Amino acid sequence: MKSYTEWQALSKSQTFHGQAYINGEFQAAQNGETFACINPATEQLLTNVASCDQADVDIAVANAKTVFKSGVWSQMHPKKRKNILLKLASLIDQHKDELALLDTLDMGKSISEMVNIDMPDVIDCFQWTAESIDKVYGEIAPTGTDTLALISHEPVGVVACITPWNYPMLMASWKLAPALAAGNSVILKPSEKSPLSVLRLAELTKEAGIPDGVFNVLPGFGHTAGKALAMHNDVNVLAFTGSTRVAALLMEYAGKSNMKRVWLEAGGKSPMLIFDDCDVKKAAASAAASIFSNQGEVCIACSRLYVQDTIKAEFMTALVEAAGKYQAGDPLDPNTKMGPMVDAVQMNTVKRFIESAQAEGGELVFGGVKDYQEGQGYFSQATIIDKANNEMEFVREEIFGPVLAVSEFTTEEEALALANDSKYGLGAALWTDNLSRAHRVSRQLESGMVWVNTWGEGDTTVPFGGVKASGNGRDKSLHALEKYTELKNVMIRIG
Structure with missing residues (x-):
């Protein structure tokens, strides 16, 4: 390099x-x-x-x-x-x-x-x-x-x-x-x-x-x-x-x-399910990568995060720590993990969705949009919004930016219902150490691709694509x- x-x-x-x-x-x-x-x-x-x-x-x-x-x-x-x-x-x-x-x-x-x-x-x-x-x-x-x-x-x-x-x-x-x-x-x-x-x-x-x-x-x-x-x-x-x-x-x-x-x-609005029997730190790092890589301009970005309530507090601490590693900067710097949005239109779209999320009751726990200064690039910040629900616009619509919606669930059945409650079906991910649960949940996710204990991994030998409106x-x-x-x-x- x-x-x-x-x-x-x-x-x-x-x-x-x-x-x-x-x-x-x-x-x-x-x-x-x-x-x-x-x-x-x-x-x-x-x-x-x-x-x-x-x-x-x-x-x-x-x-x-x-x-x-x-x-x-x-x-x-x-x-x-x-x-x-x-x-x-x-x-x-x-x-x-x-x-x-x-x-x-x-x-x-x-x-x-x-x-x-x-x-x-x-x-x-x-x-x-x-x-x-x-x-x-x-x-x-x-x-x-x-x-x-x-x-x-x-x-x-x-x-x-x-x-x-x-x-x-x-x-x-x-x-x-x-x-x-x-x-x-x-x-x-x-x-x-x-x-x-x-x-x-x-x-x-x-x-x-x-x-x-x-x-x-x-x-x-x-x-x-x-x-x-x-x-x-x-x-x-x-x-x-x-x-x-x-x-x-x-x-x-x-x-x-x-x-x-x-x-x-x-389009996509991929969910990631975090069950309470997973490795919390690894899952949090994967969740951050899944939404902040390439500035969130990723069709398979897991922009909807559902965390089991029994580990919610612990997980959020690890998630915020992982998100801190994604600072927007000059994309020519090999150490930069997030570059600018592709243009001013996309930057302003991200800003509008963050504002609407807060207006609908979402709680900004990390990031947000810093004031734009002309001539300094179209940068947005890694952003996490808690207390989201599936009725909110920023949860239902594809943003194509570094904005993560966080909700919680209690049971496996509830997690599946939340994950499948979307017009999209491109990708989905779940984190669990229970092999039976991994098979059971992945079969029921309405998605063309499912990642278990990982995100975004692929190979030329495997197909890429989705179902429903994806x-x-x-x-x-x-x-x-x-x-x-x-x-x-x-x-x-x-x-």
Whole structure:
């Protein structure tokens, strides 16, 4: 890991790509418009980026469809596609510090998280998915002896991926790796709040040998470029990570256009249950990490904490102590655990929810929002609010910031009822030393993912995604390939 001084020096020499990447070339938006990319830690301009809209989408989709039909990538031998993607993974590894720095400057994520968590996971995702693609077999159905029924997996065509600002490189890799490995042409629309790292990635895809037109990047806004992709009749699949509100709009757009498949990883309001037979200090440290890591800008953040009443006082003491380790600071400092919020809008959203929580009867026991001073970054503090209940707005709605709601429960049944009382179902965690309880409770939690005596742990080999208003489909694992392939049945009469 580089030192704080080294990261500061590197940031001053960093260059940025600000143009769209279409058919293997960087180019300005057709309308000539741009938007500003701001460093949220300093409020200084990083660069201006092309603001794509319908015209750019039409060009990119037409090229992507043409190259898909040509077969140069879609019909390439799987082993050759694998080798190209492995080369891309190697190039990402060679440039990992640069890519890490781009995300830190662009959206405020701590450089230590980027170097130690995000970039290793990005590289692993491309490597593992590349290695898997020539090991996915077709099937022969058990029909009669006079027929042969073949079941195969085929690429779907043009895939549009819309990715969020909180994990720019990581969330992109979870979609790009399987979509490309399966043989599709891909158009990526990154969030307008953090487009810089994937624009650099575009250069690396060309260097790796991915044919022109197979991978495209269209920076722009959701209501322009995003909507145009969702409504386009030649886009076959739309994969999205973001808010539940936007996810619902994308399903509507798909229905109004060509009924394209829409895969959604939407919002979350994950619960964490603390039972009285757990290791209190370890559980408190995990609870703090689950809400304060990445400034709380995490879809699986356990923002609802339910503690068994018999250990509530002891646990709160340990929790406040653990929270004290999360002080907002310069994300270029490797010792910083919390950077700034991504922009002023998000910072003010966090402030509004803290104020509403107190107005509804919540008790501020740690943190709060310090007075904002222009030119000093969009920082919020780690915040804990006790005496919360499930009727409060800040308990029910996703904040996407470092705000923890704490409630208590008496029985296991009560804990489950509180945890499942949410429109969301992305992640959930529980802490207990009782093995039977761990199995019993995890089975009853209405969530796509459950962590027992931990939080946020995962692996490329396991699926990531939720239920209810948190979406559908899964990223990571072999199940991700299901989103980007069609099943075809060929029935042959041989009698």
